[in-house]
Amino acid sequence: xxxxxxxxxxxxxxxxxxxxxxxxxxxxxxxxxxxxxxxxxxxxxxxxxxxxxxxxxxxxxxxxxxxxxxxxxxxxxxxxxxxxxxxxxxxxxxxxxxxxxxxxxxxxxxxxxxxxxxxxxxxxxxxxxxxxxxxxxxxxxxxxxxxxxxxxxxxxxxxxxxxxxx
Numbered sequence: 147x148x149x150x151x152x153x154x155x156x157x158x159x160x161x162x163x164x165x166x167x168x169x170x171x172x173x174x175x176x177x178x179x180x181x182x183x184x185x186x187x188x189x190x191x192x193x194x195x196x197x198x199x200x201x202x203x204x205x206x207x208x209x210x211x212x213x214x215x216x217x218x219x220x221x222x223x224x225x226x227x228x229x230x231x232x233x234x235x236x237x238x239x240x241x242x243x244x245x246x247x248x249x250x251x252x253x254x255x256x257x258x259x260x261x262x263x264x265x266x267x268x269x270x271x272x273x274x275x276x277x278x279x280x281x282x283x284x285x286x287x288x289x290x291x292x293x294x295x296x297x298x299x300x301x302x303x304x305x306x307x308x309x310x311x312x
Contacts, residue, residue, distance in 0.1 A: 176300075183274075190270045194240060199223065203233050204242055204259065204267070213256035216245075224309050 220230040237243040242263040
């Protein structure tokens with residue numbers, strides 16, 4: 147195998163070897179998967195008469211380790227306070243979430259995903275769960291651990307990026 151120091155370029159200088167897994171191939175497949183998930187998310191939003199941002203809010207609420215506050219949801223989604231309030235109003239009217247003031251500080255509001263709404267999401271996204279199970283079956287536990295490490299690292303890196311500039 148040629149080392150990075152030994153591989154000549156047209157100019158005669160050395161250039162590093164191409165990575166084992168091409169960055170472009172990763173980018174293409176990540177965009178493709180993102181597009182497919184967005185397609186399903188938009189379909190679910192339409193079926194529930196919601197905005198796609200509302201579904202992103204639902205996912206954040208569902209995935210949070212503890213109940214979210216509207217402020218934490220605002221930060222996660224990168225929305226204004228007014229936009230988050232409108233989103234939560236739509237989700238509450240549709241029966242997907244409930245807001246509760248549970249602490250001694252009545253100003254603190256927590257948002258909960260309603261159990262009854264989980265059924266609608268589970269039914270709609272069952273094909274995604276089944277596709278995930280089929281894809282996972284193609285890999286060993288060691289490979290799946292590596293994939294999970296990669297996805298975790300990728301999400302950590304993305305989370306550190308500054309918000310898009312408008």
